[in-house]
Amino acid sequence: MGGGGGRGRGGSRTQRRHFRQNRENVWKRPKSDPSSENTNENNGENRGWEPFATQNPAFDEYYKEQGIVSPEEWDAFIEVLRKPLPAAFRINSSSQFCSDIRRQLEDDFMISLQSEVSEGGEPQPIRPLPWYPENLAWHSNFSRMQLRKNQTLERFHEFLKLENEIGNITRQEAVSMVPPLFLDVRPDHFVLDMCAAPGSKTFQLLEIIHRSMKPGSLPDGLVVANDLDVQRCNLLIHQTKRMCTANLIVTNHEAQHFPGCRAKSTASEIGAEMEPPISQLVFDRVLCDVPCSGDGTLRKAPDIWRKWHAGLGNGVHPLQIQIAMRGLSLLKVGGRMVYSTCSMNPVENEAVVAEILRRGGGSVELIDVSSELPQLVRRPGLKKWKIRDKGRWLASHKNVSKYRKSVIVPSMFPSGRSFTEQMDANGSMEVGEKHENGGNVEDALQSTDDPATVANEQEEEVSDFPLERCMRIVPHDQNGGAFFIAVFHKHSALPGEFKFLQRVEVL
Numbered sequence: 001m002g003g004g005g006g007r008g009r010g011g012s013r014t015q016r017r018h019f020r021q022n023r024e025n026v027w028k029r030p031k032s033d034p035s036s037e038n039t040n041e042n043n044g045e046n047r048g049w050e051p052f053a054t055q056n057p058a059f060d061e062y063y064k065e066q067g068i069v070s071p072e073e074w075d076a077f078i079e080v081l082r083k084p085l086p087a088a089f090r091i092n093s094s095s096q097f098c099s100d101i102r103r104q105l106e107d108d109f110m111i112s113l114q115s116e117v118s119e120g121g122e123p124q125p126i127r128p129l130p131w132y133p134e135n136l137a138w139h140s141n142f143s144r145m146q147l148r149k150n151q152t153l154e155r156f157h158e159f160l161k162l163e164n165e166i167g168n169i170t171r172q173e174a175v176s177m178v179p180p181l182f183l184d185v186r187p188d189h190f191v192l193d194m195c196a197a198p199g200s201k202t203f204q205l206l207e208i209i210h211r212s213m214k215p216g217s218l219p220d221g222l223v224v225a226n227d228l229d230v231q232r233c234n235l236l237i238h239q240t241k242r243m244c245t246a247n248l249i250v251t252n253h254e255a256q257h258f259p260g261c262r263a264k265s266t267a268s269e270i271g272a273e274m275e276p277p278i279s280q281l282v283f284d285r286v287l288c289d290v291p292c293s294g295d296g297t298l299r300k301a302p303d304i305w306r307k308w309h310a311g312l313g314n315g316v317h318p319l320q321i322q323i324a325m326r327g328l329s330l331l332k333v334g335g336r337m338v339y340s341t342c343s344m345n346p347v348e349n350e351a352v353v354a355e356i357l358r359r360g361g362g363s364v365e366l367i368d369v370s371s372e373l374p375q376l377v378r379r380p381g382l383k384k385w386k387i388r389d390k391g392r393w394l395a396s397h398k399n400v401s402k403y404r405k406s407v408i409v410p411s412m413f414p415s416g417r418s419f420t421e422q423m424d425a426n427g428s429m430e431v432g433e434k435h436e437n438g439g440n441v442e443d444a445l446q447s448t449d450d451p452a453t454v455a456n457e458q459e460e461e462v463s464d465f466p467l468e469r470c471m472r473i474v475p476h477d478q479n480g481g482a483f484f485i486a487v488f489h490k491h492s493a494l495p496g497e498f499k500f501l502q503r504v505e506v507l
């Protein structure tokens, strides 16, 4: 029956429906409130549904200060972040039906769907992603709701469902398809995917390994897909079994402590008469798609708006470094490693990359990949950033109070210099203590009236590393999600690595 004043939250029913359709992923059902379950007010419709709050002042303040987009772009950036993410999918390049599927999309669906208005209001409801090779990845402006409800889209929806089920296409966020492309994998490569679940990038890696193989023959390459979470490993297995591959091993370890695997060389490699030596298994390619705060997925997971705070990025920074360093130690000399996150935060990105280069001590290079995938819109990595802790901006580790030193570590800052190192060089007092005027540090933290002013008064640090070679993809660049990617080349053994390898062999 009609829309009585008490049923909705303002606005006509049509307006509400329109809003719901356009903000499909920004609705949540809060924990049920038994006291209101049977009231006439709700009348059974829309009961308990509320929009997610798609804003967070702490988020705005943080990213404005970091300057990840220019002040002029801020409104466009934030507006796109609040919109639902358009769907994207990829054609399995190793499928024998790959060309047929691409032809069907180009010659049939691209034309027949033209008359359907997509919710994004783009002229082409579906289109190939211009930066993905060979028209194999597609962007669709149809929301899940539209696909499910609109009769004329039924054929397209059925096509997507069926081809996805049998492994000919995979639904995957567009930006998440980028890291494997920069890994430069060949069919004979041994690839380690350190944090692999739920497996969309593993699937992509397997596609490359299997590409151009004749049906029935097996490639020489191998993907080892690891994840800490056993349930997510199950998801990964479910996802990758659509590939029907024998070239995948799934492991369940902490990536930062991924075990050294020992392999026997084949007799043909060493001469049939000799006993094959045991050597450490090293990988041609390593993908480090590490756990992160995930704020690049805000469009897909709007509940992150509510949960976001600067401490999330600070908290995962040490683990991200550990995982990346373990990845590098398992990488062959001459091999390539990609480090990626779905976070926009420099403490999870540029700061980690700088620390990898620092610890790598010249054996690792951050590669300039600006000429690869030229149509992918990306921004260079930052050279300077600040750390936010307990409501305070910190420009250098020397500004960290001694009570926070176990949490706010030197590698988080652009110079990577530790407070103690500063003391050694200058032979002076602890600068952090001077800042607190000799008073109680907790008091000093709480009495900070204007954190931005405090940061401005501090000496700004700038990284010496070529961090502009990193890539940050932001949502309004190509109507997608956000991602960060850095590509490394290992020139020689890491400092201390040789000793480690020898020890493994003796064991």
Ligand SMILES: C[S@@+](CC[C@H](N)C(=O)[O-])C[C@H]1O[C@@H](n2cnc3c(N)ncnc32)[C@H](O)[C@@H]1O
Pocket: 176, 194, 195, 196, 197, 198, 199, 200, 201, 202, 226, 227, 228, 229, 232, 253, 254, 255, 256, 289, 290, 291, 292, 342
């Ligand atoms: C960003 S997700 C990976 C997404 C995946 N690469 C994909 O494309 O589908 C990060 C993953 O890291 C896993 N993880 C968290 N801590 C880990 C650790 N210490 N070692 C290995 N995996 C970890 C999480 O379970 C999660 O699946």
